Amino acid sequence: MNKVFNRRTLVVAIEVPILLLNSDRRDRKREMGLGIFTSMLLRRTIIQRSTKLLSPQSPIFNNSFVRPIVSTPELKNPEAAQADPVPDSPPLPPRSPVGGARVHFPNPEDAIEVFVDGYPVKIPKGFTVLQACEVAGVDIPRFCYHSRLSIAGNCRMCLVEVEKSPKPVASCAMPALPGMKIKTDTPMAKKAREGVMEFLLMNHPLDCPICDQGGECDLQDQSMAFGSDRGRFTEMKRSVVDKNLGPLVKTVMTRCIQCTRCVRFATEVAGVQDLGMLGRGSGEEIGTYVEKLMTSELSGNVIDICPVGALTSKPFAFKARNWELKGTESIDVMDAVGSNIRIDSRGPEVMRILPRLNEDINEEWISDKTRFCYDGLKRQRLNDPMIRGNDGRFKAVSWRDALAVVAEVMNQINPEEIVGIAGQLSDAESMMALKDLLNRMGSNNVWCEGNGMQTQADLRSGYLMNSSISGLEKADVFLLVGCQPRVEAAMVNARIRKAVRSNLAKVGYIGPPTDFNYEHQHLGTGPQTLLQIAEGRHPFCSAITNAKKPAIIVSAGLFEREDKDAIFSTVEAIAKNGNVIRPDWNGLNVLLLNAAQAAALDLGLIPESNKAIESAKFLYLMGADDVNLDKLQGDAFVVYQGHHGDNSVYRANVILPAAAFSEKEGTYENTEGFTQQTLPAVPTVGDARDDWKILRALSEVAGVKLPYDSLMDIRSRIRIVAPNLLSIDEREPATFSALIKPEFPHSMSSTPFKAAIENFYMTNSITRASKIMAQCSAQLAKK
Amino acid sequence: MFARQAAQRLLEIRQIFRQSPQASRSFSTALNYHIDTPDNNPNIRWEFNEANKEKAKEILSHYPSNYKQSAVIPLLDLAQQQHGGWLTVSAMNEVARIIEVAPIRVYEVATFYSMFNRSKVGKYHLLVCGTTPCMIRGSREIEEALLKHLGVKRNEVTKDGLFSVGEMECMGCCVNAPMITVADYSNGSEGYTYNYYEDVTPKRVVEIVEMLRKGEKPTPGTQNPNRIKAGPEGGNKTLLSEPPAPRCRDLEAC
Ligand code: SF4
Numbered sequence A: 001m002n003k004v005f006n007r008r009t010l011v012v013a014i015e016v017p018i019l020l021l022n023s024d025r026r027d028r029k030r031e032m033g034l035g036i037f038t039s040m041l042l043r044r045t046i047i048q049r050s051t052k053l054l055s056p057q058s059p060i061f062n063n064s065f066v067r068p069i070v071s072t073p074e075l076k077n078p079e080a081a082q083a084d085p086v087p088d089s090p091p092l093p094p095r096s097p098v099g100g101a102r103v104h105f106p107n108p109e110d111a112i113e114v115f116v117d118g119y120p121v122k123i124p125k126g127f128t129v130l131q132a133c134e135v136a137g138v139d140i141p142r143f144c145y146h147s148r149l150s151i152a153g154n155c156r157m158c159l160v161e162v163e164k165s166p167k168p169v170a171s172c173a174m175p176a177l178p179g180m181k182i183k184t185d186t187p188m189a190k191k192a193r194e195g196v197m198e199f200l201l202m203n204h205p206l207d208c209p210i211c212d213q214g215g216e217c218d219l220q221d222q223s224m225a226f227g228s229d230r231g232r233f234t235e236m237k238r239s240v241v242d243k244n245l246g247p248l249v250k251t252v253m254t255r256c257i258q259c260t261r262c263v264r265f266a267t268e269v270a271g272v273q274d275l276g277m278l279g280r281g282s283g284e285e286i287g288t289y290v291e292k293l294m295t296s297e298l299s300g301n302v303i304d305i306c307p308v309g310a311l312t313s314k315p316f317a318f319k320a321r322n323w324e325l326k327g328t329e330s331i332d333v334m335d336a337v338g339s340n341i342r343i344d345s346r347g348p349e350v351m352r353i354l355p356r357l358n359e360d361i362n363e364e365w366i367s368d369k370t371r372f373c374y375d376g377l378k379r380q381r382l383n384d385p386m387i388r389g390n391d392g393r394f395k396a397v398s399w400r401d402a403l404a405v406v407a408e409v410m411n412q413i414n415p416e417e418i419v420g421i422a423g424q425l426s427d428a429e430s431m432m433a434l435k436d437l438l439n440r441m442g443s444n445n446v447w448c449e450g451n452g453m454q455t456q457a458d459l460r461s462g463y464l465m466n467s468s469i470s471g472l473e474k475a476d477v478f479l480l481v482g483c484q485p486r487v488e489a490a491m492v493n494a495r496i497r498k499a500v501r502s503n504l505a506k507v508g509y510i511g512p513p514t515d516f517n518y519e520h521q522h523l524g525t526g527p528q529t530l531l532q533i534a535e536g537r538h539p540f541c542s543a544i545t546n547a548k549k550p551a552i553i554v555s556a557g558l559f560e561r562e563d564k565d566a567i568f569s570t571v572e573a574i575a576k577n578g579n580v581i582r583p584d585w586n587g588l589n590v591l592l593l594n595a596a597q598a599a600a601l602d603l604g605l606i607p608e609s610n611k612a613i614e615s616a617k618f619l620y621l622m623g624a625d626d627v628n629l630d631k632l633q634g635d636a637f638v639v640y641q642g643h644h645g646d647n648s649v650y651r652a653n654v655i656l657p658a659a660a661f662s663e664k665e666g667t668y669e670n671t672e673g674f675t676q677q678t679l680p681a682v683p684t685v686g687d688a689r690d691d692w693k694i695l696r697a698l699s700e701v702a703g704v705k706l707p708y709d710s711l712m713d714i715r716s717r718i719r720i721v722a723p724n725l726l727s728i729d730e731r732e733p734a735t736f737s738a739l740i741k742p743e744f745p746h747s748m749s750s751t752p753f754k755a756a757i758e759n760f761y762m763t764n765s766i767t768r769a770s771k772i773m774a775q776c777s778a779q780l781a782k783k
Numbered sequence B: 001m002f003a004r005q006a007a008q009r010l011l012e013i014r015q016i017f018r019q020s021p022q023a024s025r026s027f028s029t030a031l032n033y034h035i036d037t038p039d040n041n042p043n044i045r046w047e048f049n050e051a052n053k054e055k056a057k058e059i060l061s062h063y064p065s066n067y068k069q070s071a072v073i074p075l076l077d078l079a080q081q082q083h084g085g086w087l088t089v090s091a092m093n094e095v096a097r098i099i100e101v102a103p104i105r106v107y108e109v110a111t112f113y114s115m116f117n118r119s120k121v122g123k124y125h126l127l128v129c130g131t132t133p134c135m136i137r138g139s140r141e142i143e144e145a146l147l148k149h150l151g152v153k154r155n156e157v158t159k160d161g162l163f164s165v166g167e168m169e170c171m172g173c174c175v176n177a178p179m180i181t182v183a184d185y186s187n188g189s190e191g192y193t194y195n196y197y198e199d200v201t202p203k204r205v206v207e208i209v210e211m212l213r214k215g216e217k218p219t220p221g222t223q224n225p226n227r228i229k230a231g232p233e234g235g236n237k238t239l240l241s242e243p244p245a246p247r248c249r250d251l252e253a254c
């Protein structure tokens, strides 16, 4: 008897193909509740049944593993079940589209009506059956279909029944036709799914317990919901050699189900044609054929789109299970795009960063820098307030002592010689506090790094992306002035690429030679070319004038140039000649480089004199690590308030530890003027405090108490200065700029434009502290 | 009694799950990735020769200029003929350059078709059809005979570089199964032939190999002297008289 028991457990373990890892998956977006329930029921029946099956006398068993595959009795005989007269069903409850999706009818006359499970829905012409089902609130299982990629139709998981069609149809690839009667939960559809699932699991390894995708795996979820409880495949499973795709993406290619989402993503969105589908039949595999790393700044997204655990995050491998993580919806600050992210943390540690859907900004992608910078949050952090002693070494002190020293020095210095610089990761609240503090001390020399010394912040249209990030998709001609979107703002680049692909937009580029992942014309390297275009002496002029929606993008890297004003008025002249600004389209854009810039300009953080650093005696750096301090006088007193021991710490006299973006609530404005807020995901490290709190405390010690005690109070102060920063999750477009100067001074210097960003992976203190980013840059250097 | 039966069951279960060497799946295609070797790496320059450049141009002219990529298969074929029956990475890169696509798109095609060899083959590449009809008519024995005679493994080249044996799928002459194909690369792309030898026997294939070795060209087609092409052995047995004319349809009946 003992042996029988052993055998039973053995077979049960083999037969339950997918291990239910944790019921927390119930809160996943697909409705899993029912699947789990049935699976529990089924497991019990398997145990009972397998006892019977295994008894030596059982005829079935003698027949060497002939088992019925269908899991529910009525599925064994779909025709009979169908023939059953359906009792008068009660009126169907109204349904709402999956995920609250909105249906946009480009052309109301083109609407057609189809029936999904008897429920009529109106959809625009050209929708697929799968989309129609989604509008009707039915979530069709799928693997290869992805709404942002082309349709492949190769997984067959989305099979549904269509009345009068003899076979189940792949709904993702079938256009919906008027009057179509689609049935998604008939025995035929269910059986088809079960069969497809069995085929998919045939070659899929049973390694869910050691798979990083476990708990958020589409295959796991869908096999629970739609699959059978057993398979009939007793041959060997195949295995596939793992590929080396670089330091970010880990591959376990045996798990791949050949949906080709990653191939389509790489070709269509990322624009690097490296991945392909090699071989055929059961020898088919995803790979690069020749040894090649995936060199895209968007490569991390293949981790999200891979429905199984074939492509997972290398830095996150074996670190955590997704149900242990706490998700905090926040905003990325690595560039000026403000991608929406979810920070997944466990206890005090950020474990990973994932994208959140935002159609206007990042769609559902994020750049590799955004995704993998998080390990920088754990390294080189400043924990305690510190003062540099006479021996040049830092000594940890209490906040009280540190603030007292700073306040004392600050009070002894002439107001004009006090200078404050906000760093590129600063939030609007702390920049407001910094400006107020310095103003109260009598100085107005405060600005944000990257904005340059001769900033014009009077007109918002002069520093924002006026056609909006999503608007770029509609443009048909781009003129990039000193702007390398691929490294400056990868998500904006993805939009431009989209426009190039779908509208066949032309791209002209002026600047140093650089990599593009779409077709472009390199027009020149410096202001001369710009001048030629402005004066109409360049062949590209006609492209701009003939365009329906021309877009000019100027890089904020030019803000640092001496002849910035001349360049901008030349660009404005081009805009005027090419009719780039129209009542319904403003194509004159500035692409900012970092997260704090837009809010800083909105708040009026502008230096009073352009020799501010040279004459400074007291320099307050709020996280500013990329300012050039060479010209600073030797006896100047430097306070560094920030979260990382980075460039500026070497020159600092006092260090005040502050919170990083993952640890605080702060308002950020992105390059198109879209205001968003970060939320604290993890506690601050050591004795660090929020930036604005430090400034507020300092102001009190220095005797110029700032009148706010909470974020709310600061925000009411911001309301007076820049009310748009309070309309969260809204884009406040610049009011129309009619102020185009007609003539342009020919005083541009002839120095060619410089690349604004040398190394995509290392642009701020967090990324410079990150090991993953260091690996990526090493790989970049090798290339 | 019960225990003994149970033990036997256990043995049976083991049997089912134990993997016999036969049970491991065999794939007809070679490795799906490239490993650098001295004679096959991306740094070797590869070009079509003058005559084939003309041919390539001719092939490209069959397709509209914005669908150059349609020429991928004929060009790969040409490259393979020129390169002695196999494609190096550089050859595929060159094709990719000509049809203006990313190299991976060409690799995808070349790995898909088992007729494109991505590792060295002999001057005479012998392909044994392994699909069901041929298999039933004894293709396994044919392959065995070939391998034994030549002293190589599948996809290996004989020491003198003359022969290699591969497997492929149905070539559409199952009526004369079993069959082998001889791809003759000994004369470059001009003298390239790709001949079917049908109705072969283990003895006959060895003869064919020996004839090829001597430089003779055995007659392709059925090797059964009693058959004419795909006709039945020993002459026609049916349809001996003139077939009757088609009957008129009875329109009334419809
Ligand atoms: S690796 Fe993932 S995304 Fe790519 S084909 Fe395989 S399963 Fe699909």
Ligand code: FES
Residues within 6 Å of the ligand: A141, A142, A143, A144, A145, A152, A153, A154, A155, A156, A157, A158, A159, A170, A171, A172, A173
């Ligand atoms: S989702 Fe329709 S075939 Fe893959």
Ligand code: FES
Residues within 6 Å of the ligand: B129, B130, B131, B132, B133, B134, B135, B169, B170, B171, B172, B173, B174, B177, B178, B179
């Ligand atoms: S099976 Fe061998 S030719 Fe068809």
